[in-house]
Amino acid sequence: MQxxxxxxxxxxxxxxxxxxxxxxxxxxxxDCALIRIQKDTSTQLIQDGDVxxxxxxVYYFGLPQVVELFxxxxxxxxxxxxxxxxxxxxxxxxxxxxxxxxxxxxxxxxFQYITMGDNFNLDFWDSSLNGGPIAPQ
Numbered sequence: 253m254q255x256x257x258x259x260x261x262x263x264x265x266x267x268x269x270x271x272x273x274x275x276x277x278x279x280x281x282x283d284c285a286l287i288r289i290q291k292d293t294s295t296q297l298i299q300d301g302d303v304x305x306x307x308x309x310v311y312y313f314g315l316p317q318v319v320e321l322f323x324x325x326x327x328x329x330x331x332x333x334x335x336x337x338x339x340x341x342x343x344x345x346x347x348x349x350x351x352x353x354x355x356x357x358x359x360x361x362x363f364q365y366i367t368m369g370d371n372f373n374l375d376f377w378d379s380s381l382n383g384g385p386i387a388p389q
Contacts, residue, residue, distance in 0.1 A: 258283050258284075258285065258302055258303070259278075259281045259282070259283060259284040259285070259302070259303040259304075259305065260284075260285050260287060260297060260298060260302050260303070260304050260305070261274055261277060261278050261281070261284055261285065261286050261287065261305040261306075261307065262287050262288075262289050262293070262304070262305065262306050262307075262322065263286065263287070263288060263289060263306070263307040263308065264288070264289040264307075264308040264309070264316055264318055264319050264322075265307075265308070265309065266309060266311075266316070267309070269309060269339050269368050269369075270307050270308050270309050270339045271307075273307050273337060273339055273366055274286060274305075274307040274337075277305070277307065277337065281303075281305075289306075289308070289318055289319060289322050290318065291318055291321070293322060294325075295322065295325045295326040298326065298332060300332065301332065302332050302333075303332065303333045303335075304326075304332045304333065304334050304335070305334075305335045305336070305337070306319070306322075306323075306334075306335075306336045306337070307336075307337045307338075307339070308338060308339070309338070309339045309340065310338050310339070310340040310341075310348055310365075313347060313348070314348065314351060315348070315351055315352075320355075323352070323355035323356070324355060326355070332359075333361050334356060334359055334360055334361050334362075335360075335361055335362035335363070335364075336352060336360065336362070336363050336364075337363075337364050337365075337366060338363075338364075338365050338366070339365075339366050339367075339368050340365055340366070340367055340368070341367070341368060341369065341370025342367070342370050343365075343367050348365075349363055
């Protein structure tokens with residue numbers, strides 16, 4: 253059985269929801285480093301034998317661009333336990349697992365959605381105002 257060392261939990265969050273999930277998860281894991289995914293976040297931080305986690309939101313039924321780039325750079329890493337938690341606003345935001353398998357080469361050990369409050373509200377826009385927001389009444 254393979255032994256794993258440190259847990260590295262990478263997260264991307266636009267509104268703070270995914271950060272909150274990542275923070276709570278990191279507090280439950282022993283020896284866990286919480287690392288924000290940005291355009292220049294290096295996958296060199298990942299060593300063979302690390303437990304690697306990713307937490308991020310579903311964007312328009314897919315991956316945020318910065319997360320997709322991170323996964324592309326990470327795809328060469330192996331011998332790591334990889335788990336992913338994706339936050340979403342509505343339960344119909346599925347299909348992400350198939351996108352992830354393209355980058356993880358079937359090395360994905362665990363995947364879970366967490367459904368949270370949706371911050372995309374179609375009722376907010378009034379087309380009579382040329383696409384602008386509805387004025388308070």
